[in-house]
Amino acid sequence: MVIFNDVLIENDEAKLPYNNRGTFYGDGVFETIRCFQGTAIFYESHYFRLMSSMRLLRMEIPQFFTPEYFEEQITRLYDTSKVKGGHSRVRISVWRNAGGLYTPTDNTVSFTIEMTDLSQIFERSEKNEVELFKDHLLPLGMLGNLKTSTKTVNILAGVYKTENDYDDMLLLNQNKMVVESISGNLFLRSENIIKTPPLVDGCLNGIMREQVIAQLKRMLNYEIVEESITPFELQRADELFSTNVIQGIKNITKYRKKEYEQTAGDELRSFFNEKLFS
The missing domain is CATH 3.20.10.10 (D-amino Acid Aminotransferase, subunit A, domain 2)
Incomplete structure (x- = not known):
C-alpha cells in the first residue's frame, strides 16, 4: 500500500501524470525514515529537514503538512502493511505539480508515502x-x-x-x-x-x-x-x-x-x- 495525495491505495494504482515535474526536471525532495514497530526514529529531525528542503526549493507547503499528520500516515501504513519483525523503511516523496518549463507556474505539490520491510537492526560490515x-x-x-x-x-x-x-x-x-x-x-x-x-x-x-x-x-x-x-x-x-x-x-x-x-x-x-x- 502507498499513500498518494492523502489516499491509501495499492501500489500499482498510484498513477503519476507523465509530465510531473519530478520526472521532467527532478523537481522534488524526499525523506527516508527508519521505523521500529510503527514509530519513526529521529522523527522530529526528519520532519524539519523535509519542511526546510521544501522552503529552500520555494515549494508551497500544504497547511495539513503537520508533524502529527505524517505520524498518523506512518501509523496508517504500518497497520495495513506486512512488515515483519517491526523494522521498516518509510519514504516520503514530494514534487512540484506540473506547469511551466524550467520556471514553474505552479508551486503546489503532490506527494507519496510508502513503507517497506527492513527486518534487521544495524549490522556489522563483513565486507565493504x-x-x-x-x-x-x-x-x-x-x-x-x-x-x-x-x-x-x-x-x-x-x-x-x-x-x-x-x-x-x-x-x-x-x-x-x-x-x-x-x-x-x-x-x-x-x-x-x-x-x-x-x-x-x-x-x-x-x-x-x-x-x-x-x-x-x-x-x-x-x-x-x-x-x-x-x-x-x-x-x-x-x-x-x-x-x-x-x-x-x-x-x-x-x-x-x-x-x-x-x-x-x-x-x-x-x-x-x-x-x-x-
Whole structure:
C-alpha cells in the first residue's frame, strides 16, 4: 500500500501524470525514515529537514503538512502493511505539480508515502570495499545538503560500483575533497580523532550524521571535528565508516591496499542498537 495525495491505495494504482515535474526536471525532495514497530526514529529531525528542503526549493507547503499528520500516515501504513519483525523503511516523496518549463507556474505539490520491510537492526560490515569515484563531482553549497530528486552523481557512482565489483564508492566535490559515500555521510578516524566533512563541502545534512556527531561529543575516548577530508588521508586512516538512518553505521573494510579497523564503528553501532531497538 502507498499513500498518494492523502489516499491509501495499492501500489500499482498510484498513477503519476507523465509530465510531473519530478520526472521532467527532478523537481522534488524526499525523506527516508527508519521505523521500529510503527514509530519513526529521529522523527522530529526528519520532519524539519523535509519542511526546510521544501522552503529552500520555494515549494508551497500544504497547511495539513503537520508533524502529527505524517505520524498518523506512518501509523496508517504500518497497520495495513506486512512488515515483519517491526523494522521498516518509510519514504516520503514530494514534487512540484506540473506547469511551466524550467520556471514553474505552479508551486503546489503532490506527494507519496510508502513503507517497506527492513527486518534487521544495524549490522556489522563483513565486507565493504570502496574506491574513489572521479568521473563526476558533487557541487559545493547548500543544495548538496538536501535530499533532492536530482541524484545523478550518486546514480552514476552506483553504476560504476556495480560494473567494477566494488561495494560502495566515495564521492568527491568540486574541490576534490572526499565528501560522502553513495548513500551515507563519511567519518574518518586517525587514533582518537574522528573527522567528518563540513556541510559547506556539499555533503548531505544527514540525520544519522547529526546523531553520531552528538554521541561522539559525549564519548571521552574520541574527539570529533568537522573538517575537509583529502583523498591522501584515506590510506593513512585507522578507520572509515559511513552513516545513514537505514544502515546505521556501516564500516568500510578496504580501500585499495588499506584494510581498516572497526573499533569506533562497533562502539557506535552497539550504542544505537541498544538505544533504538531494545
